[in-house]
Amino acid sequence: xxxxxxxxxxxxxxxxxxxxxxxxxxxxxxxxxxxxxxxxxxxxxxxxxxxxxxxxxxxxxxxxxxxxxxxxxxxxxxxxxxxxxxxxxxxxxxxxxxxxxxxxxxxxxxxxxxxxxxxxxxxxxxxxxxxxxxxxxxxxxxxxxxxxxxxxxxxxxxxxxxxxxxxxxxxxxxxxxxxxxxxxxxxxxxxxxxxxxxxxxxxxxxxxxxxxxxxxxxxxxxxxxxxxxxxxxxxxxxxxxxxxxxxxxxxxxxxxxxxxxxxxxxxxxxxxxxxxxxxxxxxxxxx
Amino acid sequence: xxxxxxxxxxxxxxxxxxxxxxxxxxxxxxxxxxxxxxxxxxxxxxxxxxxxxxxxxxxxxxxxxxxxxxxxxxxxxxxxxxxxxxxxxxxxxxxxxxxxxxxxxxxxxxxxxxxxxxxxxxxxxxxxxxxxxxxxxxxxxxxxxxxxxxxxxxxxxxxxxxxxxxxxxxxxxxxxxxxxxxxxxxxxxxxxxxxxxxxxxxxxxxxxxxxxxxxxxxxxxxxxxxxxxxxxxxxxxxxxxxxxxxxxxxxxxxxxxxxxxxxxxxxxxxxxxxxxxxxxxxxxxxxxxxxxxxxxxxxxxxxxxxxxxxxxxxxxxxxxxxx
Numbered sequence: 001x002x003x004x005x006x007x008x009x010x011x012x013x014x015x016x017x018x019x020x021x022x023x024x025x026x027x028x029x030x031x032x033x034x035x036x037x038x039x040x041x042x043x044x045x046x047x048x049x050x051x052x053x054x055x056x057x058x059x060x061x062x063x064x065x066x067x068x069x070x071x072x073x074x075x076x077x078x079x080x081x082x083x084x085x086x087x088x089x090x091x092x093x094x095x096x097x098x099x100x101x102x103x104x105x106x107x108x109x110x111x112x113x114x115x116x117x118x119x120x121x122x123x124x125x126x127x128x129x130x131x132x133x134x135x136x137x138x139x140x141x142x143x144x145x146x147x148x149x150x151x152x153x154x155x156x157x158x159x160x161x162x163x164x165x166x167x168x169x170x171x172x173x174x175x176x177x178x179x180x181x182x183x184x185x186x187x188x189x190x191x192x193x194x195x196x197x198x199x200x201x202x203x204x205x206x207x208x209x210x211x212x213x214x215x216x217x218x219x220x221x222x223x224x225x226x227x228x229x230x231x232x233x234x235x236x237x238x239x240x241x242x243x244x245x246x247x248x249x250x251x252x253x254x255x256x257x258x259x260x261x262x263x264x265x266x267x268x269x270x271x272x273x274x275x276x277x278x279x280x281x282x283x284x285x286x287x
Numbered sequence: 288x289x290x291x292x293x294x295x296x297x298x299x300x301x302x303x304x305x306x307x308x309x310x311x312x313x314x315x316x317x318x319x320x321x322x323x324x325x326x327x328x329x330x331x332x333x334x335x336x337x338x339x340x341x342x343x344x345x346x347x348x349x350x351x352x353x354x355x356x357x358x359x360x361x362x363x364x365x366x367x368x369x370x371x372x373x374x375x376x377x378x379x380x381x382x383x384x385x386x387x388x389x390x391x392x393x394x395x396x397x398x399x400x401x402x403x404x405x406x407x408x409x410x411x412x413x414x415x416x417x418x419x420x421x422x423x424x425x426x427x428x429x430x431x432x433x434x435x436x437x438x439x440x441x442x443x444x445x446x447x448x449x450x451x452x453x454x455x456x457x458x459x460x461x462x463x464x465x466x467x468x469x470x471x472x473x474x475x476x477x478x479x480x481x482x483x484x485x486x487x488x489x490x491x492x493x494x495x496x497x498x499x500x501x502x503x504x505x506x507x508x509x510x511x512x513x514x515x516x517x518x519x520x521x522x523x524x525x526x527x528x529x530x531x532x533x534x535x536x537x538x539x540x541x542x543x544x545x546x547x548x549x550x551x552x553x554x555x556x557x558x559x560x561x562x563x564x565x566x567x568x569x570x571x572x573x574x575x576x577x578x579x580x581x582x583x584x585x586x587x588x589x590x591x592x593x594x595x596x597x598x599x600x601x602x603x604x605x606x607x608x609x610x
Contacts, residue, residue: 006358013365062362063556066506109384109503180383188385189465189501228380228532231551232467 015044020059031080038100053100074110078117089126099130102138111146125166144177149185160202171206175199201247219256295341309520317524349517359458362507373508384503387465394494411443420491442562449559459554467550476573484537486580499568505555528598542589
């Protein structure tokens with residue numbers, strides 16, 4: 001398939017599209033190019049603030065062709081992951097490359113192309129870290145985001161229960177896995193609400209028993225993540241209230257479930273008020 | 288602190304036309320417009336100093352930088368990163384790619400498209416010469432009244448939209464989530480339109496269809512701003528307390544009884560809609576007779592009150608009045 005560069009020739013914003021899309025349009029390609037880019041080689045001048053995989057994703061189309069391009073890239077990424085030897089994902093491997101490959105997979109979310117390539121790594125485990133982040137964290141994200149059906153439920157439950165697994169994970173990882181796990185192979189646009197309820201209660205109990213000092217903020221962030229992943233699926237505030245009531249969540253959870261963080265108020269009328277109005281309009285200050 | 292577009296804003300606020308006051312409020316309080324886009328707007332509108340210059344500027348910006356662009360400003364990260372919903376990794380704040388979106392498309396609004404089909408002698412559109420909404424309705428009646436004919440004709444329309452968009456882009460495409468609109472679909476079609484804030488310029492019967500497709504098919508999904516709809520007074524900015532992932536919130540045109548919750552609203556670039564987007568939505572194709580658009584002041588006040596219910600006391604601090 002031919003993917004069209006959307007930017008004009010002179011537009012510097014289009015540099016990544018001009019690199020990635022002609023390659024994705026080629027019938028004959030090798031994994032060498034993709035592996036090089038993910039390792040940070042052969043890219044046009046781009047900011048070093050982002051990992052190379054982020055720039056590669058920014059080379060994808062912005063409109064109707066995006067999905068086809070994502071699937072094409074995912075297929076080539078799966079081939080790259082499968083082609084690398086086991087040692088590539090071990091402590092002797094190139095951790096930047098391993099991290100980039102897995103984070104690209106996590107960001108693409110194309111289970112038809114990627115789930116089979118990721119599964120062996122998830123069963124065997126990976127090691128190493130990049131910039132202080134364990135490669136296993138990237139693997140959990142990649143596997144969670146590329147599930148074809150609900151067969152990994154047992155793995156996610158092991159995380160929730162704090163059991164030892166080939167790829168280590170926390171109860172929050174278990175919740176993420178269940179959040180992104182389709183209710184079934186036929187209903188991939190929604191999670192298993194029953195499993196999600198149980199997972200949320202497990203995480204709340206884990207925060208509670210561990211005495212997490214920032215548990216309110218973390219639970220609030222998790223509830224936002226649930227809603228962001230499936231906007232409009234349910235009246236999420238009611239869903240959380242029902243689970244909290246059913247499973248008798250501790251009283252501190254109320255603060256996390258009742259409205260936005262306090263700093264939202266500060267953001268509106270505090271120091272950054274100028275950023276809030278377009279264009280810097282202040283009709284009546286709160287005071 | 289004076290508004291940078293004073294006295295344009297003050298003139299609009301003092302107008303006897305509620306549509307102008309509504310537009311002024313939208314411009315004043317749309318916190319979602321990024322500094323980079325505000326700068327682009329200033330380039331097009333040349334720092335408007337009168338009400339007419341401001342409204343014309345909104346229209347010019349929309350025409351030049353959004354509606355007719357293959358790469359509209361809203362999908363460009365450099366300009367609009369803060370409103371791109373689909374930029375975050377799945378599970379990290381973006382909707383899951385398999386989540387379904389929904390659009391309601393008013394076929395009567397496609398006059399230029401049908402004229403293009405006629406000019407290009409495309410099968411199904413040859414001979415189209417209607418110019419009025421009622422004429423278009425009669426023309427559509429002949430093609431859509433029999434349920435057995437609909438699939439074929441709607442496929443022709445969807446293909447023509449895509450063909451036309453290659454020459455004449457029409458951005459953005461507005462949508463909500465399927466799960467947000469689906470509770471309303473068993474109700475009569477005028478209610479679908481109300482909840483999405485859709486009205487028409489006439490009370491002539493219209494034809495509309497529903498489309499269902501996945502987030503992954505939409506490309507870059509964004510939260511809309513006033514700049515993405517020109518001088519439309521039917522828009523309403525979402526408050527600062529509304530998280531990005533909820534997008535915007537259309538104004539429910541029914542205000543008595545008032546809605547009890549808001550629904551999300553997103554925009555994306557025009558895409559090709561294959562026929563399955565229509566069949567997956569239940570092959571819904573309805574002929575609808577609408578009453579008048581309703582009382583804009585009451586609609587906006589109800590929406591403003593609903594936002595306070597959902598997002599709390601920060602709403603009136605952000606937007607003290609809505610008309």
